[in-house]
Amino acid sequence: MSREESEQILNPTSLSYRDAGVDIDAGDALVENIKPYAKRTMRPEVLGGIGGFGALVEISKKYREPVLVSGTDGVGTKLKLAFDWQRHDTVGIDLVAMSVNDILVQGAEPLFFLDYFACGKLDVPQATEVVKGIAAGCEQAGCALIGGETAEMPGMYPIGEYDLAGFAVGVVEKSAIITGQDIRPGDVVLGLASNGAHSNGYSLIRKIIERANPELDAPFANGQSLREAVIAPTRIYVKPLLALMQHLPVKGMAHITGGGITENTPRVLPDGVVAEIDAQSWPLPPLFQWLQQQGGVDAQEMYRTFNCGIGMVVVVAAEHAQTASEFLTQQGETVYTIGKIRQRDGAEHQTRVS
Known part of the structure; x- marks a missing residue:
């Protein structure tokens, strides 16, 4: 063996993290890109900004007995359409909505949000679009985007694809927690209109699109194409419903996510009642x-x-139904009276849609 061959064995070509597929510079560029969007979401309770190892948030002194409420979620297989259609600007709104709407139903005001963005190879423009959407969702919810994690993991995800998760933390006065335990027969069920499919049922939606093979960009309804109707982001109900809770007593709320109306409404009902839902009381979009x-x-x-x-x-309560409906309409919501609460008969399912 020659001296040159021996030196090559003893001193192999130097490798870097970038050679292994992780680009630290790209991660730094993403952080710089998203800082102005995150800054717009800040609240007075936030101490410091993005970039630290942890984010500090104090509890407002307006609460006497503050209770923290947390929620976490993802976007599900709606992401597959985002990849296929190269639409990355709204799935961040979906991500925020799924968590903030969940904690809202217990009466909580969302304080802050953290996201987790994982990919095989970081595409900075693509990731920036996603995080811009997350910031937009936080603005709609009135909560601060205080940080998150970008994980570049070569070999874990196909090029161009990523996964999203996030969680929100909110606060509610202990005496104001909404549990649903005060719901009684005779109470009225209001329904707030959705923006579309939100972030649920997309495995079935994708299957139907595959079978039907429609022209996605042809005019569909309400000035939208089918593609636009399918990808429309989840509606965030935080500000109107927080305002309603200050205006009159709200007995219970249910975020209609996976499981639809049938499976989510019972989650807020006490044992002895049923929500009787009239499917003819609102138009099927x-x-x-x-x-x-x-x-x-x-x-x-x-x-x-x-x-x-x-x-x-x-x-x-029935005596508050009209006022609540009118108030939420003034807040920009489309509201329907979709049912009533009655006494439960034995072990029947707690929500009937007919």
Whole structure:
């Protein structure tokens, strides 16, 4: 063996983290890109900004007995459409919405949000679009985007694809926690309109699109193409419903996510009652009509898979129903009186949609 060959064995070519597929400079560039968007979401309770090892948030002194409420979620297989259609600007809103709407139903005001963005190879422009959407969702919810994690993991994800997770933390006065335990027969069920399918049922949606093979960009309904109707981001109900809670007593709320109206409404009901939902009390939006027709989906399967046009359920006393509906309408929501609460008969399911 020659001296040169021996030196090559003893001193192999130097490798860097970038050679292994992780670009630290790209990660730094992403952080710089998103700082101005995160800055717009700041609240007075936040101490410091993005870049530290941890984010500091104090509890406002307006609370006498503050209780922290947390929620975590992802976007699900709606991301597959974002990859296929190169639409990365709104899935961040979906991510925020799924958590903040969840903690809202217990009466909590969202304080801050953290995200986790994982990919095989970091595409800075793509990731910036995603985080801009997260910041936009935080602005809609009135909560601060105080940090997150960008994980570049070569070999874990196909090029161009990523996964998203996030969690929100909110606060509620202990005496104001909404549990649903005060719901009684005679109470009224209001439904707040959704923006579309939000972030649920997309495995079935994708299957139906694959079967129907529609022209996605042709005019569909309400000035949208089918593609735009399918990818529309989840509606965030935080500000209108926080305002309503200051205006009158709210007995219960249910965020209509996976499981639809049928499975989510019972989560806020006490044992002895049933929510009787009248499916004729609101119009089934064109997207869900199309999905049902093209997929041959049974009506009850629709109501336990999709929100079918109702993104949030609100239960109030009968004497407050009209005032609540008018107030939420003034706040920009489309509100329907979709049902009533009655006494439960034996072990029947706690929500009936008919």
